[in-house]
Amino acid sequence: MRHLFLNGPVQNGPFTFATRPGKAVGIRLAAALNAILGLPPAPHLWNTVTLAGDLRYHEADGPTIPRRRFEADLIADKYPSGQSPVGGIMTDTDAEVADLALETIENNLRAGTLTISRETVPICRACGHMTGIGGHPCNACGSTDTLDRTNLHLVAELAKERPVLDRSDIHASHRRQPKHLQRTSANIAQRLILSRTRDHGIDLSPVGLNGLVLDPRVGIHVTVLAAARRHEAEMAVMTITENAANHIAAHGQHFREQDGTRLQYALHGHLPYDHMASLQPLYEAYRTTQEIEDDFEAWFLPVFSLRTRTATSPGQLPALFKHYMRARLADPVTADAAVLEAVQHAVSTGDTEWITNKRALAAVLAARATAPVTAAKV
Ligand SMILES: [Zn+2]
Structure with missing residues (x-):
């Protein structure tokens, strides 16, 4: 696969x-x-x-x-x-995730891209939580009393020869590369501490960091x-x-x-799920069934969110619903294998044009109708 x-x-x-x-x-x-x-x-x-x-x-x-x-x-x-x-x-704390995390950490330690070193970080005097710099109250207990503590930590050295994110990290066609994200994600310190004080997480004691867990932002990737x-x-x-x-x-x-x-x-992007009631008149005009409404809201809109940088606006909903219905009501002849294959290729390469193309969308909808997926409703 x-x-x-x-x-x-x-x-x-x-x-x-x-x-x-x-x-x-x-x-x-x-x-x-x-x-x-x-x-x-x-x-x-x-x-x-x-x-x-x-x-x-x-x-x-x-x-x-x-x-x-x-x-x-x-x-x-x-x-x-x-x-x-x-x-x-x-x-993010399952055994197979923890095993893979430790394996990846050990590889990185050998390669020198991660190190274990003595770091001085501010911690909460009351509860011991790492508070980070800036002098704000402890997020765990609210105390403002901090002290600096020097301890061993897991530290990442960011690669100097490449940006934090480059084209190979983004699943998108060339035209849809997120230039803004690539710039902002680069605004970060050259060294990052990846060990944290948390009650629950991937325990770092196997690499000698007792009482510390892996930063959840790393754990998400693992x-x-x-x-x-x-x-x-x-x-x-x-x-x-x-x-x-x-x-x-x-x-x-x-x-x-x-x-x-x-x-x-x-x-x-985000979806305007708080505004779905505004579609009620259109749903009535099309005499939709619950199944159609659910499919539009839980299948088509998430797929469409691939085409938006930040959010779909509530004002776009009627046009999107009409587009979805036109594809749904299209002549089933459009469900040809070549179109479907082109869509599969587009999905694999991060091209999203097919989503707004009636013929392509119709082919996908027709294929789903003949082989319905049994995904959980969420
Ligand atoms: Zn505290």
């Missing part, structure tokens, strides 16, 4: 997909693209290494269940009941690589917004390739 699309791990915060469908865009997009390529459903990826998660766990009445189980229950609650993902769930490795994909394509990519790209620089598996980012 060459490509596998995987969602940028979703933060396991307090929401459900029913109330916050915007959180599912990356998952829905990855599922749609994998299905077009005829690939099996990929696991849904989750980011559980968060300070908010540490705090939530402490606040839960006397946590009587292990943290891993606590996170798993929170994830399960996000899905409509009985709708767990066909491809399974993988979190989770995607681990999922790709499980499916023997050569190219793991992570669906992610430009903002999120900007936040994690530098931390992932030495974690985008392992054992012949490469990682690329496929950028998508």
Whole structure:
């Protein structure tokens, strides 16, 4: 298998997909693209290494269940009941992710791109959390009392001979390269500390860093690589917004390739799910069924989000719905194999023109109608 699309791990915060469908865009997009390529459903990826998660766990009445189980229950609650993902769930602390992370760290330590060195960092005097520079209150406990502590840490040296992100890191055709992202992601220190104080995460004691875990921004990359490795994909394509990519790209620089598996980012915009009610008159005019509305909202819109830099505006919704319906109602003769093959090639190369092409979209819709996918509804 060459490509596998995987969602940028979703933060396991307090929401459900029913109330916050915007959180599912990356998952829905990855599922749609994998299905077009005829690939099996990929696991849904989750980011559980968060300070908010540490705090939530402490606040839960006397946590009587292990943290891993606590996170798993929170994830399960996000899905409509009985709708767990066909491809399974993988979190950023699963054993296979931790194993791959340590393997990648050890390779990087040998290559000298990562080092373990004594670093002086500000920590909270009250709780020991690494507070970062800037003198703001501790994010873990609110104390403003910090002190400098010198300890061993895992440090990344950013490559000088190449930018944080270049063309080979982005799954997009040449014309759609995100120049802005490539510039902003480069505005970062030359050295990054990749070890963190967290209660839950990938334990770094096997490399001699007791009490520290791997920075979750690194872990997100390793989770995607681990999922790709499980499916023997050569190219793991992570669906992610430009903002999120900007936040994690530098931390992932030495974690985008392992054992012949490469990682690329496929950028998508936000969707105006809060404004779907504005489509009601149009839905009525077209006498749509619930199935059509669901497919437009949970399949077409996520696919369309690949074509937008930051967000789809609510004002675009009627035109997008009409485009989707025209393709849906097109003569089934348009579902020819050559058009479908061209779309599959486009999906593999990051070309998104087909999404706004009626004939191409009709071919994909017709193919889906004959081989319906059994993806979980999220
Ligand atoms: Zn604190």
